[in-house]
Amino acid sequence: MMLHIIFILAGYVSCSIRSRLCWLRKHYIFGNGYVEKNVKPIRVYSQQTKRSFVCCSSNTQFNHFLPSETELLNGKVIYSVAAAMGHNKEAHPECNSRVPAIIDALEKMKLTSEFRSMEVIELEKFRPANVEDIASVHEGAYVSGLEKAMDQASEQGLILIEGSGPTYATSTTYQESLLAAGAGISLVDAVVAASKIRKDPPVGFALVRPPGHHAVPTGPMGFCVFGNVAIAARYAQRAHGLKRVFIIDFDVHHGNGTNDAFYDDPDIYFLSTHQDGSYPGTGRINQIGRGDGEGATLNLPLPGGSGDRAIRDIFDEVIAPCAQRFKPDIILVSAGYDAHVLDPLANLQFTTATYYMLASNIQQLARDLCGGRCVFFLEGGYNLTSLSNSVADSFRAFLGEPSLAAEFDNPAFLYEEPSRKVKEAIQRVKHIHSL
Ligand SMILES: *[C@@H]1O[C@H](CO)[C@@H](O)[C@H](O)[C@H]1NC(C)=O
Ligand SMILES: CC(=O)N[C@H]1CO[C@H](CO)[C@@H](O)[C@@H]1O
Numbered sequence: 077m078m079l080h081i082i083f084i085l086a087g088y089v090s091c092s093i094r095s096r097l098c099w100l101r102k103h104y105i106f107g108n109g110y111v112e113k114n115v116k117p118i119r120v121y122s123q124q125t126k127r128s129f130v131c132c133s134s135n136t137q138f139n140h141f142l143p144s145e146t147e148l149l150n151g152k153v154i155y156s157v158a159a160a161m162g163h164n165k166e167a168h169p170e171c172n173s174r175v176p177a178i179i180d181a182l183e184k185m186k187l188t189s190e191f192r193s194m195e196v197i198e199l200e201k202f203r204p205a206n207v208e209d210i211a212s213v214h215e216g217a218y219v220s221g222l223e224k225a226m227d228q229a230s231e232q233g234l235i236l237i238e239g240s241g242p243t244y245a246t247s248t249t250y251q252e253s254l255l256a257a258g259a260g261i262s263l264v265d266a267v268v269a270a271s272k273i274r275k276d277p278p279v280g281f282a283l284v285r286p287p288g289h290h291a292v293p294t295g296p297m298g299f300c301v302f303g304n305v306a307i308a309a310r311y312a313q314r315a316h317g318l319k320r321v322f323i324i325d326f327d328v329h330h331g332n333g334t335n336d337a338f339y340d341d342p343d344i345y346f347l348s349t350h351q352d353g354s355y356p357g358t359g360r361i362n363q364i365g366r367g368d369g370e371g372a373t374l375n376l377p378l379p380g381g382s383g384d385r386a387i388r389d390i391f392d393e394v395i396a397p398c399a400q401r402f403k404p405d406i407i408l409v410s411a412g413y414d415a416h417v418l419d420p421l422a423n424l425q426f427t428t429a430t431y432y433m434l435a436s437n438i439q440q441l442a443r444d445l446c447g448g449r450c451v452f453f454l455e456g457g458y459n460l461t462s463l464s465n466s467v468a469d470s471f472r473a474f475l476g477e478p479s480l481a482a483e484f485d486n487p488a489f490l491y492e493e494p495s496r497k498v499k500e501a502i503q504r505v506k507h508i509h510s511l
């Protein structure tokens with residue numbers, strides 16, 4: 077029951093992203109709100125904006141924070157922000173400056189709703205994920221043990237659930253993780269609503285943390301608390317009758333949590349490219365699903381050094397044909413930016429231009445196959461500069477504007493790709509999946 081109270085009191089959030097001050101206040105309120113009784117709607121005004129407020133409501137089922145019809149008709153990209161400012165640990169790469177760095181870059185390049193009032197929409201209000209959302213992916217012990225785990229987390233700075241890896245935590249981690257999952261769910265609502273009135277709806281982008289793709293059904297893992305993408309996939313099925321969900325995970329690490337959540341499900345296709353041998357070591361090429369879900373999981377581990385050339389070929393030869401054959405109702409993307417050549421956590425050689433290509437091609441794929449319904453979710457990406465430039469160039473792709481990658485990518489950082497090994501891997505995966 078305590079859990080329900082937490083979910084309810086987490087309440088609704090609306091907060092202009094331009095205001096750091098507002099973030100801090102939001103953090104403060106959310107960090108403490110759940111212990112208070114009789115929480116009333118709270119309005120917080122920041123110095124920069126009068127639109128910012130935080131309010132709490134006991135009705136967590138209500139989720140009609142849709143953009144206006146004009147916005148739905150004109151938008152090209154719609155984003156939501158859950159920066160998790162209270163979820164932070166000194167010197168940890170998954171730090172609370174990641175989302176602000178992205179917002180700063182978007183603002184500098186005039187790519188936010190403030191500068192592009194019609195084309196770029198910020199979904200400012202959304203509800204946090206609720207128990208039903210979490211329980212659609214995560215299992216009993218994790219969900220019912222949250223209360224205990226949360227107490228421990230505040231004391232020890234770690235979430236420990238038996239059978240899954242520990243993840244660092246602060247007193248605000250749970251509320252902020254619920255917001256991250258909710259930010260994605262609400263984008264699914266918005267994109268679906270837009271797809272009912274036009275053929276080329278805006279692409280959704282959840283600028284959220286903590287990330288989600290390592291969180292396994294039984295618990296948190298590898299910087300991830302809840303499976304944001306997996307929860308949105310189940311929500312798309314449940315709330316919108318979008319039965320067939322195609323998930324593309326181009327984070328440099330294997331999305332083992334998403335993999336596990338849908339391993340025997342034929343209706344949710346999980347396709348992951350990742351660096352061979354990187355954390356957590358799962359995602360072998362022969363892990364293809366199980367039972368009814370056999371063939372609906374595709375894992376393609378890439379040799380270290382693989383880059384732009386490799387992933388372009390993979391898009392054409394593997395990702396597109398796979399999606400075409402699957403016939404999805406919606407495409408969700410675990411968008412990790414840690415395969416960038418400058419990322420400190422891995423050794424692939426993606427560039428800003430690579431991420432522009434992926435954004436543009438996936439948007440087109442969604443238009444061709446599923447009424448344009450497509451939502452990106454931020455996963456990894458730990459070099460703040462390459463992360464934010466790559467997300468900004470993805471926005472440009474969604475807007476149909478030319479890439480600015482040439483300004484950011486320095487060919488001097490690149491070395492020769494292991495093209496023979498990449499070709500072999502592509503041939504092998506095509507053979508295994510009869511592509
Ligand atoms: C991050 O990328 C920038 C250039 O985009 C580079 O100058 C810097 O060294 C990189 N930082 C790390 C930690 O790799
Ligand atoms: C696909 C795979 O190997 N998944 C693993 C992910 O991590 C959990 C927790 O360690 C394992 O139980 C899964 O088998």
Ligand SMILES: [Zn+2]
Pocket residue numbers: 327328329412414455456457
């Ligand atoms: Zn990653």
